[in-house]
Amino acid sequence: xxxxxxxxxxxxxxxxxxxxxxxxxxxxxxxxxxxxxxxxxxxxxxxxxxxxxxxxxxxxxxxxxxxxxxxxxxxxxxxxxxxxxxxxxxxxxxxxxxxxxxxxxxxxxxxxxxxxxxxxxxxxxxxxxxxxxxxxxxxxxxxxxxxxxxxxxxxxxxxxxxxxxxxxxxxxxxxxxxxxxxxxxxxxxxxxxxxxxxxxxxxxxxxxxxxxxxxxxxxxxxxxxxxxxxxxxxxxxxxxxxxxxxxxxxxxxxxxxxxxxxxxxxxxxxxxxxxxxxxxxxxxxxxxxxxxxxxxxxxxxxxxxxxxxxxxxxxxxxxxxxxxxxxxxxxxxxxxxxxxxxxxxxxxxxxxxxxxxxxxxxxxxxxxxxxxxxxxxxxxxxxxxxxxxxxxxxxxxxxxxxxxxxxxxxxxxxxxxxxxxxxxxxxxxxxxxxxxxxxxxxxxxxxxxxxxxxxxxxxxxxxxxxxxxxxxxxxxxxxxxxxxxxxxxxxxxxxxxxxxxxxxxxxxxxxxxxxxxxxxxxxxxxxxxxxxxxxxxxxxxxxxxxxxxxxxxxxxxxxxxxxxxxxxxxxxxxxxxxxxxxxxxxxxxxxxxxxxxxxxxxxxxxxxxxxxxxxxxxxxxxxxxxxxxxxxxxxxxxxxxxxxxxxxxxxxxxxxxxxxxxxxxxxxxxxxxxxxxxxxxxxxxxxxxxxxxxxxxxxxxxxxxxxxxxxxxxxxxxxxxxxxx
DNA sequence: AGCACGCCGACT
DNA sequence: GTCGGCGTGCTC
Numbered sequence: 001x002x003x004x005x006x007x008x009x010x011x012x013x014x015x016x017x018x019x020x021x022x023x024x025x026x027x028x029x030x031x032x033x034x035x036x037x038x039x040x041x042x043x044x045x046x047x048x049x050x051x052x053x054x055x056x057x058x059x060x061x062x063x064x065x066x067x068x069x070x071x072x073x074x075x076x077x078x079x080x081x082x083x084x085x086x087x088x089x090x091x092x093x094x095x096x097x098x099x100x101x102x103x104x105x106x107x108x109x110x111x112x113x114x115x116x117x118x119x120x121x122x123x124x125x126x127x128x129x130x131x132x133x134x135x136x137x138x139x140x141x142x143x144x145x146x147x148x149x150x151x152x153x154x155x156x157x158x159x160x161x162x163x164x165x166x167x168x169x170x171x172x173x174x175x176x177x178x179x180x181x182x183x184x185x186x187x188x189x190x191x192x193x194x195x196x197x198x199x200x201x202x203x204x205x206x207x208x209x210x211x212x213x214x215x216x217x218x219x220x221x222x223x224x225x226x227x228x229x230x231x232x233x234x235x236x237x238x239x240x241x242x243x244x245x246x247x248x249x250x251x252x253x254x255x256x257x258x259x260x261x262x263x264x265x266x267x268x269x270x271x272x273x274x275x276x277x278x279x280x281x282x283x284x285x286x287x288x289x290x291x292x293x294x295x296x297x298x299x300x301x302x303x304x305x306x307x308x309x310x311x312x313x314x315x316x317x318x319x320x321x322x323x324x325x326x327x328x329x330x331x332x333x334x335x336x337x338x339x340x341x342x343x344x345x346x347x348x349x350x351x352x353x354x355x356x357x358x359x360x361x362x363x364x365x366x367x368x369x370x371x372x373x374x375x376x377x378x379x380x381x382x383x384x385x386x387x388x389x390x391x392x393x394x395x396x397x398x399x400x401x402x403x404x405x406x407x408x409x410x411x412x413x414x415x416x417x418x419x420x421x422x423x424x425x426x427x428x429x430x431x432x433x434x435x436x437x438x439x440x441x442x443x444x445x446x447x448x449x450x451x452x453x454x455x456x457x458x459x460x461x462x463x464x465x466x467x468x469x470x471x472x473x474x475x476x477x478x479x480x481x482x483x484x485x486x487x488x489x490x491x492x493x494x495x496x497x498x499x500x501x502x503x504x505x506x507x508x509x510x511x512x513x514x515x516x517x518x519x520x521x522x523x524x525x526x527x528x529x530x531x532x533x534x535x536x537x538x539x540x541x542x543x544x545x546x547x548x549x550x551x552x553x554x555x556x557x558x559x560x561x562x563x564x565x566x567x568x569x570x571x572x573x574x575x576x577x578x579x580x581x582x583x584x585x586x587x588x589x590x591x592x593x594x595x596x597x598x599x600x601x602x603x604x605x606x607x608x609x610x611x612x613x614x615x616x617x618x619x620x621x622x623x624x625x626x627x628x629x630x631x632x633x634x635x636x637x638x639x640x641x642x643x644x645x646x647x648x649x650x651x652x653x654x655x656x657x658x659x660x661x662x663x664x665x666x667x668x669x670x671x672x673x674x675x676x677x678x679x680x681x682x683x684x685x686x687x688x689x690x691x692x693x694x695x696x697x698x699x700x701x702x703x704x705x706x707x708x709x710x711x712x713x714x715x716x717x718x719x720x721x722x723x724x725x
Numbered sequence: 726a727g728c729a730c731g732c733c734g735a736c737t
Numbered sequence: 738g739t740c741g742g743c744g745t746g747c748t749c
Contacts, residue, residue, distance in 0.1 A: 005749095007749095010748090010749095012727085012748075014748080016749095017749085018748080018749040019749050020749060037727095037748055038727080038728070038729085038749095039728060039729070039748090040727070040748090056749055059749080061749065094726095710745095712744075712746095713744095
């Protein structure tokens with residue numbers, strides 16, 4: 001009898017599967033196995049068990065082990081990964097590796113901890129009277145046993161707690177269960193469901209009534225109560241015994257949203273896959289979801305691959321957020337994969353945003369997605385902030401804030417409220433320049449300026465991490481008068497501190513919150529009212545709710561308005577809407593002031609009206625006219641190497657690998673928007689096709705030839721549906 | 726991607 | 738005479 005032949009996907013940059021003998025093992029499809037691969041051992045996923053070894057017959061190597069620590073990936077997830085591999089033209093083994101928790105990618109086997117025991121008093125009154133009133137410390141611990149608690153929780157109440165609990169256990173007062181058993185018979189326990197307005201009700205009803213695949217765009221202005229719609233749509237799924245997948249952008253808002261979910265569904269196990277978890281915790285949360293214990297999975301883009309045996313609904317919050325697009329490796333869009341998954345699993349998917357991506361908006365206009373509008377503020381007392389433009393010609397360095405902005409901040413402080421000054425640039429100044437010859441400090445590894453960080457007296461590259469001490473004199477002409485040009489958060493902090501001497505100024509950016517816990521501490525300070533003026537970057541724009549904030553000043557946000565990037569307006573609208581939304585979420589209407597050089601740009605008329613629909617209509621008309629996405633299908637072949645000519649030669653050759661197809665344009669290679677990064681020259685080649693089918697046909701033909709091109713110095717990657725050009 | 730094999734410069 | 742540079746070739 002001949003040995004069974006397995007097809008195994010491995011995490012190597014080779015777009016093919018590998019055949020192995022099963023040896024003494026009998027792995028299932030979707031299971032992970034350890035295999036010999038050249039001189040090393042790798043973990044792979046079994047994709048077929050009765051395969052024909054073909055040319056390798058007789059010289060197959062056998063698998064080394066079946067760790068059985070990971071439940072086999074179900075066929076649904078394998079199919080999802082196959083789709084992602086083919087759509088983004090990435091090796092299947094690499095996609096599967098990315099879809100699985102880190103602990104299952106290596107050759108070490110993962111052993112979950114023993115199930116944790118929960119302790120509970122069967123008859124609390126009997127226990128309390130047995131202890132008597134002379135042992136208050138024990139009484140305190142005993143009272144905790146009214147509900148199931150862990151040993152850790154008991155110990156944190158009193159270090160000696162477990163000794164007493166063992167005694168009570170021996171005496172029959174205390175029983176144990178495991179978390180798993182405890183949740184098995186649980187009934188769905190809902191927190192109070194707040195009343196909904198008519199629009200919210202209509203949205204919840206539409207989602208609940210959907211059968212099979214049904215994509216929705218929940219288009220809700222800031223404060224219109226999108227989250228409440230999610231919660232009630234989720235509640236009806238939970239009541240039907242189904243699981244729900246909720247995707248959120250990669251930001252620090254997850255704890256807040258998580259808190260809200262837990263409050264609403266206190267008895268439901270929620271697997272939260274946020275960045276704060278270590279690999280082990282992640283694996284455990286993933287197992288909870290995979291084995292159907294966790295009913296809600298809340299996580300960032302990677303969570304879209306989580307196996308969910310009873311999936312009933314997918315929610316993508318802030319669907320326009322660029323962090324849904326992975327920017328290295330498999331460059332997938334978790335939002336688009338989520339829609340595919342919903343179709344595959346025949347469940348509804350809700351894409352929510354106040355400023356939808358134009359791709360999604362167009363899908364709604366074309367009736368491919370059902371539009372669920374929320375146009376009224378549902379949050380109690382909330383009013384839309386008044387947005388005003390402050391035209392600035394060229395603000396002198398020492399000023400920073402427009403006089404009217406200064407007055408507005410003053411007003412907020414007088415009223416005992418907080419003000420936020422938003423500038424999307426950290427450091428002191430983005431440029432250090434020589435006043436004599438015009439020299440500017442730039443990175444020696446990147447085509448980028450070095451940013452001045454005055455506090456540490458360093459010049460830093462924000463792209464490659466290079467840094468150096470501030471030079472005392474111009475290296476070109478020897479002049480000692482080097483001047484910072486432009487504004488960053490640090491410089492603004494200085495200016496604002498001088499202009500408002502009595503105010504407590506708090507800067508929040510990646511530099512001030514680098515260490516663990518610093519961001520939470522800063523946010524707490526804001527919530528407790530221990531800061532008056534916040535200076536912050538994009539970090540502060542998203543998600544956070546600042547009840548005391550009533551005034552927002554936005555600086556230098558619109559530098560992109562006349563840039564090459566056709567998505568600049570769309571993105572700026574989303575950013576400004578989000579920043580503006582920080583003001584006046586509670587009570588008194590907030591004030592939002594935007595300092596701009598381009599006050600006449602049509603963009604601002606639509607922003608001031610808060611009219612996303614009009615902006616979207618104009619931008620979509622432009623894109624249709626100019627044959628830009630979503631009316632054409634794009635892919636970018638990016639390449640980099642230490643020497644530019646090699647990159648040029650590679651892309652010239654790659655260009656020839658594409659077939660001539662009707663409805664396909666393969667552009668000439670051009671320099672990337674940042675031409676050099678971390679010592680590598682970068683170029684790219686743009687493919688524009690009328691339809692996805694043509695684009696993929698071209699890539700299917702060309703990519704094997706490109707992969708076979710000789711130059712090994714070249715690092716290249718393909719970006720399907722690129723967000724950045 | 727790794728990792729080995731392979732063929733040419735400055736050192737214990 | 739070796740240690741080690743990274744070019745190129747393969748992995749069921």
